[in-house]
Amino acid sequence: MIAVNGVNKSFGAAHVLQDVTFGIQPGLMTGFVGGNGAGKTTTMRILLGVLTPDSGRIEVDGAPITADYRAGIGYMPEERGLYPKMSVLDQLVHLGRLHDMSGAAAKTRALALLDRLGLGERAGSRLEELSLGNQQRAQIAAALVHDPVALVLDEPFSGLDPHAVDTTLQVLRETADTGVPVLFSSHQLDLVERLCDELVILADGRVRATGSRAELLAAHAEPEWELVTATDTGWVRDARGVEVLSFDGGHVRFRAVSDSAAHEVLADAVGRGTVHRFGPVTRTLHEIFTEVTR
Numbered sequence: 001m002i003a004v005n006g007v008n009k010s011f012g013a014a015h016v017l018q019d020v021t022f023g024i025q026p027g028l029m030t031g032f033v034g035g036n037g038a039g040k041t042t043t044m045r046i047l048l049g050v051l052t053p054d055s056g057r058i059e060v061d062g063a064p065i066t067a068d069y070r071a072g073i074g075y076m077p078e079e080r081g082l083y084p085k086m087s088v089l090d091q092l093v094h095l096g097r098l099h100d101m102s103g104a105a106a107k108t109r110a111l112a113l114l115d116r117l118g119l120g121e122r123a124g125s126r127l128e129e130l131s132l133g134n135q136q137r138a139q140i141a142a143a144l145v146h147d148p149v150a151l152v153l154d155e156p157f158s159g160l161d162p163h164a165v166d167t168t169l170q171v172l173r174e175t176a177d178t179g180v181p182v183l184f185s186s187h188q189l190d191l192v193e194r195l196c197d198e199l200v201i202l203a204d205g206r207v208r209a210t211g212s213r214a215e216l217l218a219a220h221a222e223p224e225w226e227l228v229t230a231t232d233t234g235w236v237r238d239a240r241g242v243e244v245l246s247f248d249g250g251h252v253r254f255r256a257v258s259d260s261a262a263h264e265v266l267a268d269a270v271g272r273g274t275v276h277r278f279g280p281v282t283r284t285l286h287e288i289f290t291e292v293t294r
């Protein structure tokens with residue numbers, strides 16, 4: 001596991017990372033979310049060793065991260081890093097060779113990756129000739145070409161069309177499935193919700209919440225329930241251990257002192273007629289994000 005441990009960083013008087021602590025587990029996709037200026041890029045740069053923290057440590061399996069390990073990370077920096085005038089394939093091969101791959105192995109791997117990312121036909125094009133979305137795909141291939149020990153990707157999905165998002169996702173998921181820890185930042189909560197195993201929510205340089213989507217939803221769950229029946233639900237107001245929050249004919253939303261109090265309401269409703277829907281009110285990641293970053 002890669003651990004970001006108690007990291008602090010200031011630029012002048014601005015304390016932009018405050019005791020940032022979280023883990024990136026092997027085999028899992030960890031989404032790093034936060035608004036503009038929250039500190040995601042700064043954290044990633046510290047992880048990669050591009051910036052030095054004022055205090056705190058980056059560890060891999062309990063020991064300080066080494067230069068060797070860092071060299072094996074596939075990094076997609078915010079400022080991107082490929083040469084505009086060089087062909088996509090040539091620079092991928094060049095990057096592979098910088099990581100001690102043979103030219104032939106790097107070429108085979110690069111072509112396979114470009115194919116997977118839907119860029120096979122543009123392998124010979126100069127980067128600057130590609131659309132922004134395709135340049136982005138080339139950047140993703142560049143982070144992956146040397147079979148990285150870990151992946152750290154700054155906004156890898158920005159500018160991708162939905163099809164490219166899906167293929168990129170599949171490629172990242174397959175990489176994670178080989179036991180590689182994957183960290184990526186994103187503003188797109190819907191995407192993060194769809195594809196992340198773990199989430200780290202950052203606001204104003206502090207980690208506000210971490211955990212799987214299910215854990216976050218459970219930790220921030222409201223003990224609220226919803227019941228939809230074919231008949232009037234006005235009687236729920238008189239049920240024991242229940243406070244009705246809203247009520248509209250056959251649709252009632254209520255808070256219950258316990259799960260069993262809520263289930264008694266269900267049993268009562270079933271006795272009275274047809275129940276269309278019953279269950280806890282599920283919240284979206286967006287609601288939780290808004291709440292924890294407020």
Ligand SMILES: Nc1ncnc2c1ncn2[C@@H]1O[C@H](COP(=O)(O)OP(=O)(O)OP(=O)(O)O)[C@@H](O)[C@H]1O
Binds near residue numbers: 042
């Ligand atoms: N080199 C620097 N010098 C001074 N301030 C900096 C520097 N790099 C980052 N900052 C400041 O640190 C804060 C965090 O920036 P960072 O780029 O890490 O945020 P972010 O979460 O990646 O934001 P975004 O989603 O907008 O890219 C911001 O207030 C930014 O202005």
